[in-house]
Amino acid sequence: MKAQNPTPDTNVKLQNRGQIGVVDVISALDRLDGKLAAREQKVADYVKANLMRISSMTIAELAAGAGVSTPTVVRFCRSLGSDGFREFKLRLAQNLAVSMQYFDTDPGDHPTGTETAVDDVLSAFHSAAAMLRHQLDHTQMEAAKHALSTARRTLAAGIGGGSSMMAMETANRLFRIGVPASFVNDSYQAQMQAATLGADDVLMVFSASGEVDAMIAATKIAKSYGATTIAITSPNSRLAQLAEIPITFAIPEHPDIFKPTAIRFSLLIVLDALALSVARERPELSSEYLRRVRASLTAYHGRTIPLPLGD
Numbered sequence: 001m002k003a004q005n006p007t008p009d010t011n012v013k014l015q016n017r018g019q020i021g022v023v024d025v026i027s028a029l030d031r032l033d034g035k036l037a038a039r040e041q042k043v044a045d046y047v048k049a050n051l052m053r054i055s056s057m058t059i060a061e062l063a064a065g066a067g068v069s070t071p072t073v074v075r076f077c078r079s080l081g082s083d084g085f086r087e088f089k090l091r092l093a094q095n096l097a098v099s100m101q102y103f104d105t106d107p108g109d110h111p112t113g114t115e116t117a118v119d120d121v122l123s124a125f126h127s128a129a130a131m132l133r134h135q136l137d138h139t140q141m142e143a144a145k146h147a148l149s150t151a152r153r154t155l156a157a158g159i160g161g162g163s164s165m166m167a168m169e170t171a172n173r174l175f176r177i178g179v180p181a182s183f184v185n186d187s188y189q190a191q192m193q194a195a196t197l198g199a200d201d202v203l204m205v206f207s208a209s210g211e212v213d214a215m216i217a218a219t220k221i222a223k224s225y226g227a228t229t230i231a232i233t234s235p236n237s238r239l240a241q242l243a244e245i246p247i248t249f250a251i252p253e254h255p256d257i258f259k260p261t262a263i264r265f266s267l268l269i270v271l272d273a274l275a276l277s278v279a280r281e282r283p284e285l286s287s288e289y290l291r292r293v294r295a296s297l298t299a300y301h302g303r304t305i306p307l308p309l310g311d
Contacts, residue, residue, distance in 0.1 A: 025095045043076040055093045059085040128262040135249040143245045145277045147228045151202040154181040158206035162264045166206040173275040177286040187214035194218040199226035208263045210237020
């Protein structure tokens, strides 16, 4: 069925939808399928059929291939949230660069049993751990241990999946060994709380890329007030260059997109190693805090058998 020309109100809606399409052009093409003006739909159909060729085409070549005029191509690009053909090509190329590994996935390539899944996860963990072991700079690890051991207060920060989880786990690990710690995983809160730190405090930032603007800004703020800044992040990143104590490593991701990301294992190993070394640095204080935590839980639930601390 031939697409009908949209009303002016529909055009406005398409433009608004297109702003989302700027982020994911491929999804926008599917989402707007059948909702575009008839000639723009011809461009969309041609683009979907020739995704890998568009980046090397001129606007005239695309128009000729779709059987429309170049102004129609421009209108199509704007419907998808781009200012023009050049920006559309750039967005599409970026989108394809990160999307192809997901398009090429064949579910039949991997067994679906849980026993195999456990083996695969363990294999990924051991591989990440082995690579991490040879990359860590223990001068920086020792500096981080000393900073955490003497901190009046530690603020852990991270945004996104793994980094956010690690910020939360840092506070969970440190308070029970006597290190006053809190976490933040919101960009605005990170800026505000960083501004409350001082010379006796530590900001501990997690970022897999080291290029997250909010974490970089929070680190700058904390440094400006004299706080010690620790970054667990990627080598040569902006965050690594900014932090006073950079703990860096680069762990490649496995081509199997369904496996857990290797960086999660690496971040957790670094945190656990730091927490263990801090506890052993001051065993009397750490053991007393651990005893209090266990005693409070025993009084609460009445169980005295060995359990994970906090269960």
